[in-house]
Amino acid sequence: MSKLMINKFGDTSVTRDGAVILDMIDVYHPVAKFLKEAAKSVESIVGDGTKSTIILIGELVKRAEGLLRSRFKTGIIISGYKRACEIALNRLKSFSKPFDLNDLELMKKIARNVLSTRGIEMAVDYLANLIVEAVSMVMEVRNGKAVIDRDLIQVVKKPGKGILESELIRGAVIDKRLAHPMMPKKIFNARVAVLDVALKVDPFKHLQPYKREIHVTENELIKKFIEKEDEIEKDLVKRIVSVGTNVVICRKRIGSVARHELAKAGVMAIERLLKDEHIEPVVKATGAMRVANLQDLRKEDLGHADLVEERKIGEDRMLVIEGGKFSKIATILLRGDPYQADEAERAIKDVIAMMSALVAEPAYVPGGGAVEEALSIALRNESLRYSGKEQIAIQAFANSLEVVPILLARNSGLDPTNIVTELRAKHVEGMWEYGIDVYSKGVVNVIEAGLIEPLVVKEQILKTCTEVASSIIRIDDVIDKRYVKRHRGEMP
Numbered sequence: 001m002s003k004l005m006i007n008k009f010g011d012t013s014v015t016r017d018g019a020v021i022l023d024m025i026d027v028y029h030p031v032a033k034f035l036k037e038a039a040k041s042v043e044s045i046v047g048d049g050t051k052s053t054i055i056l057i058g059e060l061v062k063r064a065e066g067l068l069r070s071r072f073k074t075g076i077i078i079s080g081y082k083r084a085c086e087i088a089l090n091r092l093k094s095f096s097k098p099f100d101l102n103d104l105e106l107m108k109k110i111a112r113n114v115l116s117t118r119g120i121e122m123a124v125d126y127l128a129n130l131i132v133e134a135v136s137m138v139m140e141v142r143n144g145k146a147v148i149d150r151d152l153i154q155v156v157k158k159p160g161k162g163i164l165e166s167e168l169i170r171g172a173v174i175d176k177r178l179a180h181p182m183m184p185k186k187i188f189n190a191r192v193a194v195l196d197v198a199l200k201v202d203p204f205k206h207l208q209p210y211k212r213e214i215h216v217t218e219n220e221l222i223k224k225f226i227e228k229e230d231e232i233e234k235d236l237v238k239r240i241v242s243v244g245t246n247v248v249i250c251r252k253r254i255g256s257v258a259r260h261e262l263a264k265a266g267v268m269a270i271e272r273l274l275k276d277e278h279i280e281p282v283v284k285a286t287g288a289m290r291v292a293n294l295q296d297l298r299k300e301d302l303g304h305a306d307l308v309e310e311r312k313i314g315e316d317r318m319l320v321i322e323g324g325k326f327s328k329i330a331t332i333l334l335r336g337d338p339y340q341a342d343e344a345e346r347a348i349k350d351v352i353a354m355m356s357a358l359v360a361e362p363a364y365v366p367g368g369g370a371v372e373e374a375l376s377i378a379l380r381n382e383s384l385r386y387s388g389k390e391q392i393a394i395q396a397f398a399n400s401l402e403v404v405p406i407l408l409a410r411n412s413g414l415d416p417t418n419i420v421t422e423l424r425a426k427h428v429e430g431m432w433e434y435g436i437d438v439y440s441k442g443v444v445n446v447i448e449a450g451l452i453e454p455l456v457v458k459e460q461i462l463k464t465c466t467e468v469a470s471s472i473i474r475i476d477d478v479i480d481k482r483y484v485k486r487h488r489g490e491m492p
Contacts, residue, residue: 002119014339016118017346018050019043031472038468046457047353048114052404053461059400060469067396068473072389078470080393083386084379085466087394088401089459091378095371095432096455097447099362101139101146107132109450110358111351113367118347120340123163130168131348134330135355137170148356154281154331157345160314163336166344171305171322172285173331174278176270178310178319179254182263185310190268192303192321193245194283196292199236199271200255201229230257236294237261243299247308249273249282268308270319287326354454363455368435368446369405369423371458376401377427405436412438419443 005013005024015021022036035057039050064077099106111128120127138152156173178185233255240248240262248254248262248269262269273279283290286303306323313333332348334341358364365371379398383391402420409419419436422443426434435446446452 013342014119015343015346017343017350018054019350020346022050022054030478031475034468034472038464042460042464043350044353046357046454046460047350047355048453049457049461053464055403055407056400056461056465057469057472059403060397060465061472063396063400064469064473067393072393074473074476076389077393077396077473080386080390081397081466081470081473083390084383084394084397085462087379087382088375088397088462091375092365092371092455092458092462093363095374096363096365099358099364099454101359101362104132104136106364106452107135107355107358109452110354110364110454113451113453114351114354115347118343120163120344120347123166123336123344126164127166127344127348128351130166130332131351131355133168134332135352135359137330138328139359140328146359146362148352148359150352150356151280152284152329153352154329155334155345155348156318156331157334157341158314158316158318159336159338159341161335163334163340163344165335167333169320169322169331169333170329171320171324171327171331172281172329173333174249174270174273174282174319174321175316176273176319177317179250179269179271180259180263183268184266185268187246187268187308188306190247190286190305190308190321190324191244192247192249192282192286192288192305192308193240193243193297193301194279194286194288194290194303195248195250195294195297196252196290197250197294198252198254199233199240199248199250199258200253201232233257234261237265237267239294239297241265241267243297243302245302247305249279249288251279268310268319281329281331282321284329285321285327286324287328354457357456358454361454361456364452365455365458366433366435366446367451367453368437368444368449369408370427370433370435370446371453372401372404373420373423373427373435374432377424408436408438412436412441414441 002014002016003021005015005021007024013020013024019040022039027033027036035054038057039053042049042053060081067077108128111131112124115124115127134153135148139146139148154172234257237258246267248267250269250271251273254269254271286305288303289301291297291301304324304326305321309320310317311320334345336344376398379394383394386394405420405423406416409416423434423436426443433445433447434443435451437444437446437449437451
């Protein structure tokens, strides 16, 4: 189910994303903050798994609390948990299947599984196709290994129309309009200059530290002074045009005279892209070199694009830089109503992070609680090799893993006892590919049903949960000095 989140400023957000829910919740208990940061770290690394992380940590700590009441030593519990995690990670690889990076249909299945849990069911297939196409655009091979740089896939959100009218652009989209209305609106075979310098004469503010002043006593000198400023801006434009530039992307301001001269020369220009995250996509889309001094501008520094066009998208005008042999970036232009677009944007970024992790470690495992049930049974069998209380700690870890299929069954409106019993029977017979399908309301072969997850996500969840649970179990007291009254003579 979705949650309607309202922050202290009254801003609302409708979401099913565990990371967003945690981010908007104000927690004051130190352990709650600990859990919050753990879940957010998992989400930032692999793009998914926040809810599973919180649930599993809670179950591990709850079972550890029961063992502590039974006079178990903390060291024994932590040792058993770490041993169980090692066994689970090793067995997890045996349950995984290799992933072919050319299998786009399998990629789409993984993308759909994440998108379908975010309240955008009507556009799951459409967005999954866009994401996989974007991923295939930016995927490259480095040192014989496929790599996806997340920063090469931009998501630009522009509310309006419907989410099914979102599109993928091979290039960059800049949320700026042209610097002058008379500039051309479309240029084919663009030669792009990316400038880190202002195309205007700086005011004399920079002279203030030296306490210098300029006194003009004659009217003619004022006129010459202004004409000289205009001449300087015209010379800057001549220098730009002389190397064959027909599109200018300026990080700083462009003066009024320079804007007019650029328009006369048929050059498109936009100004004030102050942040690196705004100007870097242009560099990656065109292959241009950023120039900080116009005297150093050469023809070789220019970037290239098949098309640069100002388009009206929604209520605003935006610059689209598309195509080109040097283009290394893909942009998903996201439409829809504001709440829907917000949730879709978060989901897309999570899927991109997951795809990046999947390409780094190309393997997948069954979803629907199948892998948790398989690991739980494997840990119970393996625990029999250990004697003493460590065996009971490993079994506690195994029982904790079963909370995932239990909650899946409960959230599907099924009887957890019957479903988990049926699931366990399948796995005891060696059918570890069987899990819970919340749509068909039963235990099915989840790989055939397309319910699969990247191996790296499950690995990260297990590692993080074991480490965080062990850290919490080690705590035997909370010393809170926030409200201690300071007495006279007390050392600060």
